[in-house]
Amino acid sequence: MKITLKLTILFTIITAGIVFLFAAVIYNYAKQDREEEFYQRIKIKAFVKGELLFDAKASAQTLQEIHKNNLRVMNEAEIAIYDQDFNLLFHDNQKSDLIKxxxxxLQEILEKGEIQFYKGKWQAVGERYTFRGKHYLITAISYDHYGYNKIDNMYNHMVYAYIISIVVICFSGLFFSIRAFAPVKDITRKVNKITASKLDVRLNVNGSKDELSALANTFNQMLDRLESSFETQKSFVSNISHELRTPLAAIIAELELSLSKDHTTQDYRDAISNTLDDAKRLVRLSTSLLDLARAGYDKSEISFKSIRADEVLLDARQIEQQANPNYHINIDFDIDADDDQDITIMGNEYLLKVAFANLFNNGCKYSPNNQCSVKIQYTNSAIVLQFSNEGENIPTEELATIFKPFFRGFNQQMASGNGIGLSLTQKIILLHNGTISVTSTGGITTFTISLPLEVF
Structure with a gap:
């Protein structure tokens, strides 16, 4: 069932209930008003009859004739008068005697002074009447034809009006539901047009601050992120294809050249050596890609624990120097840590080793003397690591793009690489809620990392 139909039904039920309660209150009030008004009319007639009998000295026969004549044109009350000893003094029609x-x-009337009651649909009153110090008891009964007809007509009209109002409410609810959900239908229609090749479609935002505008804004922001992610992925795949194609083409060329004709042992050794270098390059590339993918995981999917940053640095230096024995890496503690808490962070040991090793490798690779140094500093809330190396300054225009995946700068001819290391390092540092920046002046390039200390 569509929401528009659900809202229409709910709106109709609620409104119909409110109208029903309102009509019921009015109807009951009208019934009570009719009842009280008719009781007052009967009481007045009873007192008038008493005045005529006692004060005006009208005869019983005259009063009975008046009663009979009035019955022809109106619903006349049937009245009986008793003395305080319960002796009947007058009765309009003793044969019918509706009250009996x-x-x-009579005792109750004498004690209370007034009573009101029903005989079927007939309304009756009993009144204590005093004349010249003596108490008399008057009873009167009558049927309110006019009042009952008026209430019945009112009931019928209310029923018809209620049915018509339900129909009007139903169609009104449907109309307003359709109008209210028109923007939702527009959103649905535009969303259905969005495909992987048409991520540039955006939802209209009317500038208001209602819930639908907030939804459209949120959806547009999501599309912005998706479009950016798709573009990055396309660029990533394109760069990977290019990076893989080069060493693979070189391997194939070396092997085809080796098979084309007989060669000397040295030629075969050179071909195998070149092929091995390209294979190692592929291994480094695949390892970097795996690390890059791992650094892109959701933070909740990566295990973090308390680790000492200095120990991770020493392990990363050992790994890098084992792979490149000609690299020289110096670690300088600016201030000695008095307590483990001064250098303990929450992190993933493997990923931090990869990040630090990348910076060691990058610094030594582009340094003329293959040397890199790192200075360790502390603040009250973070540990700051400065990786520095000598070499040519990085151009200012390249500093803004140095952390992009597969970016190779002006010095790419100086050393081999795939442009993944610095991008991977930045992802790892951000994953640890840290910051990384780079400066390059005076022949010194410095990468500064700040990692928050663990809170104890």
């Missing part, structure tokens, strides 16, 4: 007074009823 009992001693208990």
């Amino acid at each position: 007074e009992t001693p208990q009823m």
